[in-house]
Amino acid sequence: MKRVVGVVVAGMLVAAACGGSDDGAESVPLGDTETETTVEAEPEPEPEEEPEPEPEPEPEPEEEPEEGAPTPDTLPEDLPGADGVLEVPAEFPTITEAVTAAVAGDLVLISPGVYNEAVDVTTDDIVIRGLEREGVVLDGNFELDNGIRVLGASGVAVENLTTQNYTTNGVFFVGVEGYRVSYVSAYRNGDYGIYAFDSVKGQIEHSYGAGSPDAGFYIGQCFPCDAVLDNVLGEHNGLGYSGTNAGGNLLIVNSTFRNNRAGIVPNSGSYELCYPQRQTTIVGNTVYANNQPDTPAIDVALLAMGNGILTPGGIGNVIERNLVFDHDRTGIGLVPFLEEGANDDLPTEDEWDTTCEEQRAEPLPDEVPDVLLWESYDSIVVDNVVSDSRAADLGVAGVSVASGDLRNCWAGNVFSTSQPADLETLAPCGGDAVAGDDPAWAVEPLDVFAWLAEVETRPPSVDYQEAVLPPLPDLDDMPDAATAPAVPARDVPFVVDLDSIGVPPVPGE
Amino acid sequence: MRTLVVLTAGAAVIAAGCGADEEPVEGWGPGAPEPVVVTVAPAPVPATTAVPAIPDSSGDDGGNAAPPPAPPVFAPNGQTVRVRSLDNSFRTEVTEVVVGTEIWWTNDGRNEHDVLPVDPTQEWGAERDVFQPGDEYRHTFLEPGTYEYYCSIHGNEVAGMVGTIVVTAPS
Numbered sequence A: 001m002k003r004v005v006g007v008v009v010a011g012m013l014v015a016a017a018c019g020g021s022d023d024g025a026e027s028v029p030l031g032d033t034e035t036e037t038t039v040e041a042e043p044e045p046e047p048e049e050e051p052e053p054e055p056e057p058e059p060e061p062e063e064e065p066e067e068g069a070p071t072p073d074t075l076p077e078d079l080p081g082a083d084g085v086l087e088v089p090a091e092f093p094t095i096t097e098a099v100t101a102a103v104a105g106d107l108v109l110i111s112p113g114v115y116n117e118a119v120d121v122t123t124d125d126i127v128i129r130g131l132e133r134e135g136v137v138l139d140g141n142f143e144l145d146n147g148i149r150v151l152g153a154s155g156v157a158v159e160n161l162t163t164q165n166y167t168t169n170g171v172f173f174v175g176v177e178g179y180r181v182s183y184v185s186a187y188r189n190g191d192y193g194i195y196a197f198d199s200v201k202g203q204i205e206h207s208y209g210a211g212s213p214d215a216g217f218y219i220g221q222c223f224p225c226d227a228v229l230d231n232v233l234g235e236h237n238g239l240g241y242s243g244t245n246a247g248g249n250l251l252i253v254n255s256t257f258r259n260n261r262a263g264i265v266p267n268s269g270s271y272e273l274c275y276p277q278r279q280t281t282i283v284g285n286t287v288y289a290n291n292q293p294d295t296p297a298i299d300v301a302l303l304a305m306g307n308g309i310l311t312p313g314g315i316g317n318v319i320e321r322n323l324v325f326d327h328d329r330t331g332i333g334l335v336p337f338l339e340e341g342a343n344d345d346l347p348t349e350d351e352w353d354t355t356c357e358e359q360r361a362e363p364l365p366d367e368v369p370d371v372l373l374w375e376s377y378d379s380i381v382v383d384n385v386v387s388d389s390r391a392a393d394l395g396v397a398g399v400s401v402a403s404g405d406l407r408n409c410w411a412g413n414v415f416s417t418s419q420p421a422d423l424e425t426l427a428p429c430g431g432d433a434v435a436g437d438d439p440a441w442a443v444e445p446l447d448v449f450a451w452l453a454e455v456e457t458r459p460p461s462v463d464y465q466e467a468v469l470p471p472l473p474d475l476d477d478m479p480d481a482a483t484a485p486a487v488p489a490r491d492v493p494f495v496v497d498l499d500s501i502g503v504p505p506v507p508g509e
Numbered sequence B: 001m002r003t004l005v006v007l008t009a010g011a012a013v014i015a016a017g018c019g020a021d022e023e024p025v026e027g028w029g030p031g032a033p034e035p036v037v038v039t040v041a042p043a044p045v046p047a048t049t050a051v052p053a054i055p056d057s058s059g060d061d062g063g064n065a066a067p068p069p070a071p072p073v074f075a076p077n078g079q080t081v082r083v084r085s086l087d088n089s090f091r092t093e094v095t096e097v098v099v100g101t102e103i104w105w106t107n108d109g110r111n112e113h114d115v116l117p118v119d120p121t122q123e124w125g126a127e128r129d130v131f132q133p134g135d136e137y138r139h140t141f142l143e144p145g146t147y148e149y150y151c152s153i154h155g156n157e158v159a160g161m162v163g164t165i166v167v168t169a170p171s
Helices: A095-101 A299-304 A356-361 A448-457
Strands: A085-088 A107-110 A113-115 A119-121 A127-130 A136-139 A146-151 A156-164 A169-174 A177-187 A192-197 A200-205 A208-210 A215-220 A227-230 A233-235 A239-244 A250-253 A256-258 A262-267 A280-283 A286-288 A318-320 A323-327 A330-334 A337-340 A371-374 A380-382 A385-389 A392-396 A409-411 B080-085 B094-098 B102-107 B136-140 B145-155 B160-168
Touching: A085 A095, A095 A107, A095 A119, A146 A156, A156 A169, A169 A177, A177 A192, A192 A200, A192 A208, A200 A215, A208 A215, A215 A227, A215 A233, A233 A239, A239 A256, A239 A299, A256 A262, A262 A286, A262 A299, A299 A448, A323 A330, A330 A385, B080 B094
Parallel strands: A085 A107, A107 A127, A113 A136, A119 A146, A127 A156, A136 A156, A146 A169, A156 A177, A169 A192, A177 A200, A177 A208, A192 A215, A200 A227, A208 A233, A215 A239, A227 A250, A233 A256, A239 A262, A250 A280, A256 A286, A280 A318, A286 A323, A318 A380, A323 A385, A330 A392, A380 A409, B080 B102, B094 B160
Antiparallel strands: A337 A371, A385 A392, B102 B136, B145 B160
């Protein structure tokens, strides 16, 4: 891996967040909610030969059953969960006991109530569902770590409930293949609301995350991730969406991020594996008013504050048909990320396609730079509607590499301002970019150094336990929660027809 | 994810890192001292203490056979190997060292972590309050063996953020 070229003079933008994107605006054939089955005509059975009659065996003497012992007439239907549905608290007093007893394919069905539990899931293919989204509440009382933590168990789905007041995360997946979160509200949790780390093949949909200092939603350390965030709402977090070193078939679509410090922020960093961040597709989202001064916020969120969609050190992201407005800095900004205390060297361009597994197996270099500067390359910003940005609706900045040499492009956006000026002329998608050393790139440059200088003046973070949050919004419950069959998270993520997604309407219109 | 933000009013390289000034040495360096082998003999048994009979392999109801010798305990060898705690993994996940080598864990991530032995009877490790971002923990294993550990925040004994130290006897 090549060493960092040069060191930034003056302040450097240290920004970070989490997230990823995919190149190409086309449908992603990743899976389907409906399983198609093709029944083939059975072949004509061959005529069976008449078997030779066997002597009948001597019947064994019947054993007298022990007194009180169960009989075939009473087993196993009377056992709790025998029908594949483990009811809490009717059959199991706690969610944890039900989850412990569950086997693959089971449904843990939770009645309304408040459950002061930290649920660890290590069984594959179980579904955990609340009968009422707002009525079923997992509450950590600011003492428990995670509402539901899924460790290495694949195919787990969490549905239709609320997790709140946990010291780290509302719902947390680690090291899984196949995960789903549907109709879940994560409220006032100490790190992330809904968090998938080192996990692939995921679906997060119809869910809500608010009041977390890091992010409402996070997908990190995966490439390719094969994951979809669809129809989620993130508000009053440090970052609405964050995704360090995540991408590759990763879609963020049809979602709203508002009133966070910053909206959608995928970034690169060597403090997680699978760097750099690349190939997240961000389409059809509503991102507005991410200047919120009174949220909980990690330092990164303070630095990124005032931006709608920001890609610090992100590579090859696709940002299309989003509605972005009302930001103190940029609506859509492609910026560098300065990482202090690096753990590895910058990957070379020919290493950008290295998968997580390949990178995990690589030994650490003998020498590691103290500082890494991740630049944002090769991203496409197309057909967005961006307005009311106090610095620039569209922006790009390079530090160790000239802005014009980063190979990003813009086209078809509805916007008023850009930094540098005339970005769609300088680097049009599908056209010839102006050379990176052309003076035109220096006209009204995006001043990321000022962001560093200003961070000390940002409104400080508010303790997540005390932050003023809007009340839980009235969000949809899962349809037919009481009767819908359990569907483990195996055929995920669901197919998204990206071409059918348009720019969302202005909220309220 | 969290990142450490160091702002400079003027120019500067933002330099820091977790223990970046120390240079860990992997394995045996030139001129490294030979390991000192210390065999801990069992304590003598007072004459008044009853010692339960230990059946010998011959099947005789013998007298009081001597207990097996304790495993050898080695001394520190002055070498150090670093394990970086990232968000949320230990790198390298499996670290092999010669007995007597110090393991130097550094929290180089942005999240808090802990380092807990899978075998709860083992007395080493670092709780989260002393393993915050930028913190470090050091331990020298003086007996060969395989020592598994994990971060309880981002894993459990078998999944998620786990690691193994394989301690081998010197050749």
